[in-house]
Amino acid sequence: MKPSSISLRMRASLQRGASLLFALLTLVAMLLATLALVRSVDTSTTLLGNIGFKQDATVATDQAARVAINWLSANNASLNTSLETNGYYANTKEFADDGTTAAGQVDVTGGQLAAASRRLVDWDNNTCRSAASGTYADCAIKTASAGTINGNSTRYVIFRLCNKPGDYGTDSSIHCSKPLSAAGSSASKRGELNYADYARFASAAGPYYRIVVRVTGARNTVSFAETIVHF
Numbered sequence: 001m002k003p004s005s006i007s008l009r010m011r012a013s014l015q016r017g018a019s020l021l022f023a024l025l026t027l028v029a030m031l032l033a034t035l036a037l038v039r040s041v042d043t044s045t046t047l048l049g050n051i052g053f054k055q056d057a058t059v060a061t062d063q064a065a066r067v068a069i070n071w072l073s074a075n076n077a078s079l080n081t082s083l084e085t086n087g088y089y090a091n092t093k094e095f096a097d098d099g100t101t102a103a104g105q106v107d108v109t110g111g112q113l114a115a116a117s118r119r120l121v122d123w124d125n126n127t128c129r130s131a132a133s134g135t136y137a138d139c140a141i142k143t144a145s146a147g148t149i150n151g152n153s154t155r156y157v158i159f160r161l162c163n164k165p166g167d168y169g170t171d172s173s174i175h176c177s178k179p180l181s182a183a184g185s186s187a188s189k190r191g192e193l194n195y196a197d198y199a200r201f202a203s204a205a206g207p208y209y210r211i212v213v214r215v216t217g218a219r220n221t222v223s224f225a226e227t228i229v230h231f
Contacts, residue, residue, distance in 0.1 A: 057152050057217040061225035064146035064154035064213040069229055071144075072158065072209055076231060079160060079209075080167045087144030088158045090165035092210075093119065099164030099173060104137045108157070108212045109224050121157055123214050143214075152217040161208040168207065176207035179230050206231045 071086065072079070082089045096103050107118040110131060120128045120139040128139035146154040162168060162176035211227040 054221050054223060056150060057215040057221045057223035058225070060149040060152045060154055060215045060217075061213045061223055063149050064156055064215060065211050065225060065227045067146040067154075068144075068156045068158055068211045068213070069227075072211075072229070073231070081165050084142045085144075087142055087156055088160075089141070090160045091162050092159050093141060095163050097164055099175075106141065106159075107136070108226075109214075121212070123155055146213070149215070152215045154213060154215045156211055156213045159210040159212075161210055178207050 068087075071088075075083070075086075075088075079088070080090055082091070091097065091099070093106050094103055095101060104117045104119045105113055105115075106121070107113045108121050110120055110123075110128075112118075114135070116135055117137050118135075119141065120131060120136045121141045121143060122128055122139045123143055124130070125142075128136065131139070141157060143155040143157045146156050148154070160176070162174055164174055166174050168174040168176050208228050208230045211229065213225045213227070215223045215225075217223075
């Protein structure tokens with residue numbers, strides 16, 4: 001028995017409807033794939049941009065450290081006392097100014113320590129409002145501006161690596177970290193090729209200075225760098 005023309009038309013209509021449905025499903029799948037690809041490319045672009053801003057901020061830390069070193073060199077005669085408005089401290093700030101009373105560890109980045117006894121650096125001059133209350137002991141360490149470098153805001157703080165302020169040359173209670181030198185006359189074995197022998201070196205006169213730089217750039221990029229120098 002041959003199918004009627006009505007049955008043929010209905011079958012054709014069903015086939016066209018099924019084809020349309022598959023075409024719509026394929027279109028939706030392609031649309032979702034396109035959206036996923038666009039989002040992936042957008043995320044990759046954002047990540048690359050963030051990496052670029054981070055690298056730019058890190059490069060700027062070198063120039064900011066040079067500004068701090070130039071300040072130290074220009075003020076070499078007055079480094080026995082702290083100059084807080086210039087971001088300079090004549091001791092490590094982990095001891096009180098008497099050199100014996102522990103004051104708490106200094107957390108220069110704000111993310112190194114979790115103890116409530118830590119001491120924060122007031123990088124933004126706002127008494128560390130971004131830190132949760134009760135997570136630090138104080139926020140009294142001030143910083144100095146190194147200017148704007150390549151559009152990045154730069155600040156630094158300098159610590160003399162001594163237990164307390166004062167003239168370490170005349171006050172025997174002041175203890176400072178100093179570099180070793182083989183050129184001093186007090187090194188009795190300075191010509192000996194034996195680096196394991198402590199007597200080969202003597203302490204140089206000048207102490208170490210710790211320079212910590214923070215650079216803030218685009219997209220809230222933040223980069224820290226630390227430099228140890230002596231004169």
